Amino acid sequence: MNKIAVFPGSFDPITVGHVDLLKRSIPLFDKIIVAIGINSTKKTLYSLEQRKAWIEKVFKGYDTVEVKDYTGLTINFCKTENANYILRGIRSAADFEYEKTIAHLNHSMNENIETILMLSPPELSSISSTIVREIIYGKGDVSKFVPKEVLEGI
Amino acid sequence: MNKIAVFPGSFDPITVGHVDLLKRSIPLFDKIIVAIGINSTKKTLYSLEQRKAWIEKVFKGYDTVEVKDYTGLTINFCKTENANYILRGIRSAADFEYEKTIAHLNHSMNENIETILMLSPPELSSISSTIVREIIYGKGDVSKFVPKEVLEGI
Amino acid sequence: MNKIAVFPGSFDPITVGHVDLLKRSIPLFDKIIVAIGINSTKKTLYSLEQRKAWIEKVFKGYDTVEVKDYTGLTINFCKTENANYILRGIRSAADFEYEKTIAHLNHSMNENIETILMLSPPELSSISSTIVREIIYGKGDVSKFVPKEVLEGI
Amino acid sequence: MNKIAVFPGSFDPITVGHVDLLKRSIPLFDKIIVAIGINSTKKTLYSLEQRKAWIEKVFKGYDTVEVKDYTGLTINFCKTENANYILRGIRSAADFEYEKTIAHLNHSMNENIETILMLSPPELSSISSTIVREIIYGKGDVSKFVPKEVLEGI
Amino acid sequence: MNKIAVFPGSFDPITVGHVDLLKRSIPLFDKIIVAIGINSTKKTLYSLEQRKAWIEKVFKGYDTVEVKDYTGLTINFCKTENANYILRGIRSAADFEYEKTIAHLNHSMNENIETILMLSPPELSSISSTIVREIIYGKGDVSKFVPKEVLEGI
Amino acid sequence: MNKIAVFPGSFDPITVGHVDLLKRSIPLFDKIIVAIGINSTKKTLYSLEQRKAWIEKVFKGYDTVEVKDYTGLTINFCKTENANYILRGIRSAADFEYEKTIAHLNHSMNENIETILMLSPPELSSISSTIVREIIYGKGDVSKFVPKEVLEGI
Numbered sequence: 001m002n003k004i005a006v007f008p009g010s011f012d013p014i015t016v017g018h019v020d021l022l023k024r025s026i027p028l029f030d031k032i033i034v035a036i037g038i039n040s041t042k043k044t045l046y047s048l049e050q051r052k053a054w055i056e057k058v059f060k061g062y063d064t065v066e067v068k069d070y071t072g073l074t075i076n077f078c079k080t081e082n083a084n085y086i087l088r089g090i091r092s093a094a095d096f097e098y099e100k101t102i103a104h105l106n107h108s109m110n111e112n113i114e115t116i117l118m119l120s121p122p123e124l125s126s127i128s129s130t131i132v133r134e135i136i137y138g139k140g141d142v143s144k145f146v147p148k149e150v151l152e153g154i
Numbered sequence: 155m156n157k158i159a160v161f162p163g164s165f166d167p168i169t170v171g172h173v174d175l176l177k178r179s180i181p182l183f184d185k186i187i188v189a190i191g192i193n194s195t196k197k198t199l200y201s202l203e204q205r206k207a208w209i210e211k212v213f214k215g216y217d218t219v220e221v222k223d224y225t226g227l228t229i230n231f232c233k234t235e236n237a238n239y240i241l242r243g244i245r246s247a248a249d250f251e252y253e254k255t256i257a258h259l260n261h262s263m264n265e266n267i268e269t270i271l272m273l274s275p276p277e278l279s280s281i282s283s284t285i286v287r288e289i290i291y292g293k294g295d296v297s298k299f300v301p302k303e304v305l306e307g308i
Numbered sequence: 309m310n311k312i313a314v315f316p317g318s319f320d321p322i323t324v325g326h327v328d329l330l331k332r333s334i335p336l337f338d339k340i341i342v343a344i345g346i347n348s349t350k351k352t353l354y355s356l357e358q359r360k361a362w363i364e365k366v367f368k369g370y371d372t373v374e375v376k377d378y379t380g381l382t383i384n385f386c387k388t389e390n391a392n393y394i395l396r397g398i399r400s401a402a403d404f405e406y407e408k409t410i411a412h413l414n415h416s417m418n419e420n421i422e423t424i425l426m427l428s429p430p431e432l433s434s435i436s437s438t439i440v441r442e443i444i445y446g447k448g449d450v451s452k453f454v455p456k457e458v459l460e461g462i
Numbered sequence: 463m464n465k466i467a468v469f470p471g472s473f474d475p476i477t478v479g480h481v482d483l484l485k486r487s488i489p490l491f492d493k494i495i496v497a498i499g500i501n502s503t504k505k506t507l508y509s510l511e512q513r514k515a516w517i518e519k520v521f522k523g524y525d526t527v528e529v530k531d532y533t534g535l536t537i538n539f540c541k542t543e544n545a546n547y548i549l550r551g552i553r554s555a556a557d558f559e560y561e562k563t564i565a566h567l568n569h570s571m572n573e574n575i576e577t578i579l580m581l582s583p584p585e586l587s588s589i590s591s592t593i594v595r596e597i598i599y600g601k602g603d604v605s606k607f608v609p610k611e612v613l614e615g616i
Numbered sequence: 617m618n619k620i621a622v623f624p625g626s627f628d629p630i631t632v633g634h635v636d637l638l639k640r641s642i643p644l645f646d647k648i649i650v651a652i653g654i655n656s657t658k659k660t661l662y663s664l665e666q667r668k669a670w671i672e673k674v675f676k677g678y679d680t681v682e683v684k685d686y687t688g689l690t691i692n693f694c695k696t697e698n699a700n701y702i703l704r705g706i707r708s709a710a711d712f713e714y715e716k717t718i719a720h721l722n723h724s725m726n727e728n729i730e731t732i733l734m735l736s737p738p739e740l741s742s743i744s745s746t747i748v749r750e751i752i753y754g755k756g757d758v759s760k761f762v763p764k765e766v767l768e769g770i
Numbered sequence: 771m772n773k774i775a776v777f778p779g780s781f782d783p784i785t786v787g788h789v790d791l792l793k794r795s796i797p798l799f800d801k802i803i804v805a806i807g808i809n810s811t812k813k814t815l816y817s818l819e820q821r822k823a824w825i826e827k828v829f830k831g832y833d834t835v836e837v838k839d840y841t842g843l844t845i846n847f848c849k850t851e852n853a854n855y856i857l858r859g860i861r862s863a864a865d866f867e868y869e870k871t872i873a874h875l876n877h878s879m880n881e882n883i884e885t886i887l888m889l890s891p892p893e894l895s896s897i898s899s900t901i902v903r904e905i906i907y908g909k910g911d912v913s914k915f916v917p918k919e920v921l922e923g924i
Contacts, residue, residue, distance in 0.1 A: 073292035092559050093709040103735050104280035117733035119719050122892040126566035138535035227600035247401040251554050257427050258588035271425035273411050276738040381754035400867050412742035430584040434874035446843035555863040565889050579887035581873050689908035713862050720896035
């Protein structure tokens with residue numbers, strides 16, 4: 001059986017935290033799908049096309065990383081993609097409580113999907129897309145927080 | 155003195171977690187008022203009438219359970235109803251912090267009202283109305299998360 | 309059915325936090341058993357007799373409060389006493405996590421026993437028997453933290 | 463070197479919790495700037511002028527307290543004001559997680575700015591501007607939660 | 617490169633929580649070493665031989681699971697075994713804080729070792745070896761909490 | 771009035787986390803007393819003399835830093851030293867809950883003493899004396915976790 005993981009998020013924009021976690025998890029899976037969830041009720045700062053293009057640029061040359069988008073529940077997307085793993089990074093106890101709730105619900109809807117949690121290294125554990133957007137909004141410098149491919153495009 | 159408890163919430167919709175907690179707390183009180191708080195600034199998925207009808211259907215035959223709605227502060231509603239207890243379920247440490255803040259404020263505004271906290275059983279501790287609405291939105295299956303009376307109506 | 313609650317602890321010594329919580333919960337139950345758990349592997353500062361005597365003195369005249377001691381699991385003691393409720397105070401998120409674990413285990417061993425959690429008022433939420441013992445050890449003043457019946461005896 | 467602290471917030475409105483913390487921190491700094499952050503995407507209950515006027519009234523006669531407003535990132539405002547300290551109150555573990563994230567980001571953008579955290583006393587630890595606004599909205603009594611200068615104006 | 621994971625613990629005794637997590641993680645790794653840490657300063661309830669025998673019995677027939685014991689730091693043991701992954705279960709926010717600290721330290725001592733965190737299903741999330749030992753000590757029934765191989769031997 | 775802070779701890783041994791926090795707090799106070807608490811019931815890895823000598827060596831040349839030891843309650847020691855501030859580092863939500871409890875108790879025993887909390891930078895937030903002792907016990911490398919003055923002496 002192939003080990004396929006879905007790494008879901010809005011990636012608005014992708015951060016160095018996402019990139020670090022993805023690169024560290026590549027050896028563990030046969031394929032990782034970076035899955036951009038589309039939620040029509042939430043406004044994003046960057047368009048779906050832009051967010052997708054950035055991730056593809058960052059992971060160019062990484063054969064086992066794919067970028068897709070999806071609507072609806074993550075576990076349904078997993079089934080469509082034959083993925084048995086959901087990959088998530090956790091930075092704080094608050095993140096943990098959220099992930100636990102979602103993982104338990106996913107498990108109760110589909111027992112075959114496992115959630116794999118990985119930790120950010122300490123120097124990256126304060127970074128999130130939300131924070132990056134706030135710094136951009138406040139006209140601050142995000143060069144330490146996003147990959148250079150994003151930096152060139154914002 | 156009668157032991158009257160208010161169980162406040164938006165119940166948008168009522169979940170199996172609410173139902174479980176209410177049924178377990180019935181022996182403790184002479185009357186329990188399921189109190190739907192109306193907050194005109196927040197949009198709900200289901201109308202007040204619909205939410206009320208579902209709860210009444212679920213608790214038909216339970217003589218000590220009433221369903222009401224209210225505006226304004228919960229402690230003011232308690233006073234109107236001669237209720238001395240506010241009943242709340244807690245699932246996580248985050249829930250706890252929130253309940254503590256509210257309970258302390260209520261206590262500082264009215265010393266006679268006690269907050270009684272009860273825990274969800276582990277298999278229900280990931281369920282919330284918010285999550286149910288997200289699953290409905292994502293076209294997922296909520297049959298494990300809401301009582302059958304709600305399931306028939308959504 | 310009588311509403312009998314067990315309020316378990318080591319009460320080494322009883323604090324104003326315990327007293328406050330007990331007095332507030334008296335109206336809710338037909339009988340409350342203050343249950344001193346005996347754990348032969350843990351050393352206590354005060355003897356069982358002393359701890360018992362203090363609690364009895366504080367609750368003299370409260371007809372529905374009894375003081376007992378027990379060994380073994382709390383849920384087994386509840387069964388012996390025909391108690392359906394375990395009463396616990398929670399002060400912090402850490403307390404909550406601990407109580408949740410114990411309550412879930414108790415529930416999985418005996419479905420008929422409910423755990424009722426009550427909050428300390430903010431000005432009492434830093435007090436615990438552990439802290440009181442440390443202040444006594446450091447020769448500090450505990451007059452704000454223990455009932456006067458204890459203060460006279462230490 | 464002068465010790466200048468920035469105390470950032472939206473102060474919508476200033477609460478007795480803010481006032482307590484500011485008064486306790488006055489001896490520690492040569493100047494404290496109460497800094498009202500302007501975020502054009504968030505609606506406030508009171509106008510900037512009103513919020514400013516209240517704070518100035520409360521701290522009239524306190525020579526080392528100034529009230530200013532700013533847009534953009536707090537650390538950029540600190541640099542403009544030659545402030546080396548950001549002063550923040552924390553009430554709960556949730557507050558702590560938030561402050562840690564912000565402090566680490568600020569530190570990674572400017573190593574010279576220290577965040578100083580102070581605790582609220584227990585009886586004030588449930589008060590926040592958000593809660594005060596909700597009580598006002600619910601037509602409750604906020605006289606214990608805001609300074610008298612605010613109470614006269616709402 | 618082979619994917620070898622170390623699953624460290626004291627397993628005093630192994631619980632159904634450990635067994636569940638191990639079985640779910642088997643597909644992810646080429647080899648999993650259940651690693652019993654020996655700490656001469658901590659007294660265990662069961663001997664090393666007994667704990668080892670139980671785990672071997674439970675995982676008989678699982679070709680990719682090995683049982684070993686070690687002294688000293690877990691990351692040093694990983695190096696000896698050519699393991700690049702440390703596998704850990706997390707049940708609560710408190711567990712998370714502990715695992716984060718250890719994972720960050722391990723990472724700062726050896727960048728090549730990743731910590732993989734997996735969640736317990738809700739019905740197992742209150743079980744730990746510590747709790748099992750306390751129930752055994754209180755003469756309670758642990759049949760829901762340990763595998764049948766352990767139950768026969770205690 | 772002089773600003774005198776007490777920085778209490780067991781410093782068994784002093785870590786780079788302690789050193790970082792102390793150096794960053796020096797500009798804020800006229801004098802900082804590094805106060806080694808003596809608790810005759812707890813065994814330490816290093817003798818009081820050794821722990822004291824290391825701290826003195828690290829802070830040689832820092833005129834406003836003193837090293838003392840004390841028994842009994844920290845707030846009593848503060849009074850003896852005319853200190854109005856207790857300085858504490860916090861790394862995690864668990865640390866925060868502990869510090870809040872202690873700070874509230876101290877405040878209820880002496881209103882004039884303020885607790886000032888400072889955060890560790892992320893790369894130091896997993897370091898503690900407890901962890902350092904465990905790594906030493908496991909014969910690991912602590913060169914990143916203790917100042918060079920300690921490293922030469924262990």
